Amino acid sequence: MSEKREAFVTLATNDSYAVGAFVLGNSLRNVKTTRELVVLITDEVTHHYRYRLRHVFDIVKLVDPFDSGDEKHLRLLGRPDLGITLTKLHCWRLTEFSKAVFLDADTLVIGNIDDLFTRPELSAAPDVGWPDCFNSGVFVYKPSMQTYQTIVAFALQFGSFDGGDQGLLNEFFNTWATSDINTHLPFTYNMTATSAYWYAPALNRFSKDIKVVHFIGALKPWHHLYNKDTGHLDLNEKFQEGQQPFLTNYVQRWWEIYTASVNKLPSEVSMQSPVVL
Amino acid sequence: MSEKREAFVTLATNDSYAVGAFVLGNSLRNVKTTRELVVLITDEVTHHYRYRLRHVFDIVKLVDPFDSGDEKHLRLLGRPDLGITLTKLHCWRLTEFSKAVFLDADTLVIGNIDDLFTRPELSAAPDVGWPDCFNSGVFVYKPSMQTYQTIVAFALQFGSFDGGDQGLLNEFFNTWATSDINTHLPFTYNMTATSAYWYAPALNRFSKDIKVVHFIGALKPWHHLYNKDTGHLDLNEKFQEGQQPFLTNYVQRWWEIYTASVNKLPSEVSMQSPVVL
Ligand SMILES: O=c1ccn([C@@H]2O[C@H](COP(=O)(O)OP(=O)(O)O)[C@@H](O)[C@H]2O)c(=O)[nH]1
Ligand SMILES: O=c1ccn([C@@H]2O[C@H](COP(=O)(O)OP(=O)(O)O)[C@@H](O)[C@H]2O)c(=O)[nH]1
Ligand SMILES: [Mn+2]
Ligand SMILES: [Mn+2]
Numbered sequence: 001m002s003e004k005r006e007a008f009v010t011l012a013t014n015d016s017y018a019v020g021a022f023v024l025g026n027s028l029r030n031v032k033t034t035r036e037l038v039v040l041i042t043d044e045v046t047h048h049y050r051y052r053l054r055h056v057f058d059i060v061k062l063v064d065p066f067d068s069g070d071e072k073h074l075r076l077l078g079r080p081d082l083g084i085t086l087t088k089l090h091c092w093r094l095t096e097f098s099k100a101v102f103l104d105a106d107t108l109v110i111g112n113i114d115d116l117f118t119r120p121e122l123s124a125a126p127d128v129g130w131p132d133c134f135n136s137g138v139f140v141y142k143p144s145m146q147t148y149q150t151i152v153a154f155a156l157q158f159g160s161f162d163g164g165d166q167g168l169l170n171e172f173f174n175t176w177a178t179s180d181i182n183t184h185l186p187f188t189y190n191m192t193a194t195s196a197y198w199y200a201p202a203l204n205r206f207s208k209d210i211k212v213v214h215f216i217g218a219l220k221p222w223h224h225l226y227n228k229d230t231g232h233l234d235l236n237e238k239f240q241e242g243q244q245p246f247l248t249n250y251v252q253r254w255w256e257i258y259t260a261s262v263n264k265l266p267s268e269v270s271m272q273s274p275v276v277l
Numbered sequence: 278m279s280e281k282r283e284a285f286v287t288l289a290t291n292d293s294y295a296v297g298a299f300v301l302g303n304s305l306r307n308v309k310t311t312r313e314l315v316v317l318i319t320d321e322v323t324h325h326y327r328y329r330l331r332h333v334f335d336i337v338k339l340v341d342p343f344d345s346g347d348e349k350h351l352r353l354l355g356r357p358d359l360g361i362t363l364t365k366l367h368c369w370r371l372t373e374f375s376k377a378v379f380l381d382a383d384t385l386v387i388g389n390i391d392d393l394f395t396r397p398e399l400s401a402a403p404d405v406g407w408p409d410c411f412n413s414g415v416f417v418y419k420p421s422m423q424t425y426q427t428i429v430a431f432a433l434q435f436g437s438f439d440g441g442d443q444g445l446l447n448e449f450f451n452t453w454a455t456s457d458i459n460t461h462l463p464f465t466y467n468m469t470a471t472s473a474y475w476y477a478p479a480l481n482r483f484s485k486d487i488k489v490v491h492f493i494g495a496l497k498p499w500h501h502l503y504n505k506d507t508g509h510l511d512l513n514e515k516f517q518e519g520q521q522p523f524l525t526n527y528v529q530r531w532w533e534i535y536t537a538s539v540n541k542l543p544s545e546v547s548m549q550s551p552v553v554l
Contacts, residue, residue, distance in 0.1 A: 126408035126409075127408075128406070129476025129479060130476045130479035130480065130483065131402075131403035131404075131405060132403075132463055132464040132465075161478050161479070161482040162476075162478035162479070167478055167479075177463065178458060178463075179458065180458060181457060184455075184458075186409055186455075187407060187409040199407045201438050201439035201440070201444055202406060202407035202410055202438070202439070203407065204438070206407065
């Protein structure tokens with residue numbers, strides 16, 4: 001009987017996101033996942049970062065970039081860079097796995113989430129912007145060439161209402177909000193708390209349950225400055241004030257994992273100066 | 278066979294919220310609801326406003342104020358006024374109705390929502406701040422003295438994690454996020470889009486389905502200035518810029534309904550100058 005393989009999968013199309021993927025992979029090792037780790041990369045990721053990724057991921061797989069090129073819709077979000085996230089669709093082609101969990105490269109895992117593999121396709125957590133849509137930064141799915149081809153065909157025919165993977169996947173898996181409560185992951189599995197109506201009491205009440213922090217938006221943890229000797233975090237000035245007291249802790253945590261992970265690398269890698277982002 | 282009675286219920290503990298309730302009641306009449314309209318008021322609501330409310334609601338019911346007095350938690354939200362919302366609990370005492378829908382006085386109904394009465398207790402839409410909590414501005418419930426007493430006892434024993442009714446009701450109906458998808462109202466039945474991560478594409482995609490707009494936060498429609506002769510809306514300067522293009526339309530709609538509703542009142546009422554809020 002062949003063993004059932006399951007994997008956590010992420011994506012990096014450039015070195016910036018490769019840093020994110022590197023930290024994410026290490027954060028998954030820290031919580032002692034028993035599943036395989038896969039990172040999809042495109043040609044743009046430099047040799048230096050491929051090398052780093054190979055130290056933490058079981059599989060580093062080169063894929064073709066896939067761009068929605070749909071400028072009109074992306075402008076609505078003020079995020080012309082999201083088109084590239086359609087490259088995510090390649091994750092369905094990992095058919096050596098019977099079940100997989102996709103995680104954005106800007107997520108950080110702080111608690112074991114191996115229980116996600118009991119969930120059906122497509123399971124995801126609500127998006128805070130429009131909570132009848134799921135956030136596509138964390139989702140459980142079933143690799144399948146057939147599904148891959150169907151979604152690609154769907155994308156080519158209908159596009160994506162936000163020009164990125166979230167609009168596309170929500171339109172494709174369009175019964176998520178109404179059909180099966182088991183496909184609703186707890187918000188603590190994809191905590192994207194950047195809401196203006198800051199619901200601080202809920203955060204206090206539920207923060208102990210948070211398992212995955214997702215740094216959505218244009219400003220990522222790697223856009224801040226961190227002094228690895230003093231542990232001092234120098235926040236990017238664009239960082240919204242309202243978010244600071246809470247998110248700062250997680251940005252700090254991200255940098256601590258980054259530093260520890262780099263220290264664990266064989267010296268010929270860690271001696272190289274970090275990529276300027 | 279006795280007829281099954283069902284009602285929409287709201288609450289106003291002062292004249293400011295009574296204006297909201299007045300507009301809400303009229304907005305429900307505009308969409309031709311077939312259900313009864315009930316407003317709970319406290320002693321503070323002036324004669325003038327009680328009179329207005331009686332013109333649109335079938336029942337204007339005086340109840341005792343009920344305050345959480347839980348300053349510590351409320352300060353977290355920067356909203357010391359929310360304690361009063363525990364007065365909402367009185368809605369469970371309306372046992373002449375077999376099913377009811379509670380609506381905050383700061384909601385505006387723009388499409389018929391009578392289908393809500395097929396939903397079980399407790400049905401509500403996700404809160405954008407923490408979407409595994411429901412927003413308690415719109416909920417379907419079953420009036421019952423037993424439930425009323427149980428929730429009051431629960432409130433006295435455990436308090437509320439946010440000091441208001443939302444924290445309390447989420448703790449009491451604490452399987453909402455995980456147990457029955459039918460208790461998840463579409464977000465379009467309680468659209469509280471004030472999120473910082475403005476998901477404009479979803480709004481574009483789904484705005485045609487919006488049935489209830491909920492003006493959450495400290496700034497309510499009645500805090501803006503409106504010239505009923507020119508139809509010009511003069512927005513309160515605290516109104517966040519990012520929200521303007523979209524929410525402004527709904528604030529305008531609120532004022533149009535307000536103006537039309539006041540015009541429909543018998544002249545001895547409409548001749549009185551509006552209450553300064
Ligand atoms: O230039 C890019 C943009 C995105 N991504 C991948 O696509 C995901 C989704 O994009 P992002 O996280 O920036 O979007 P957000 O979560 O902020 O909406 C990232 O986490 C990466 O895995 C990438 O590899 N290169
Ligand atoms: O001083 C108050 C505060 C609140 N309310 C009622 O409680 C509801 C909830 O409060 P609010 O809508 O201000 O809270 P938000 O939705 O902004 O969180 C209101 O809509 C009113 O029905 C009231 O009658 N008097
Ligand atoms: Mn992301
Ligand atoms: Mn409200």
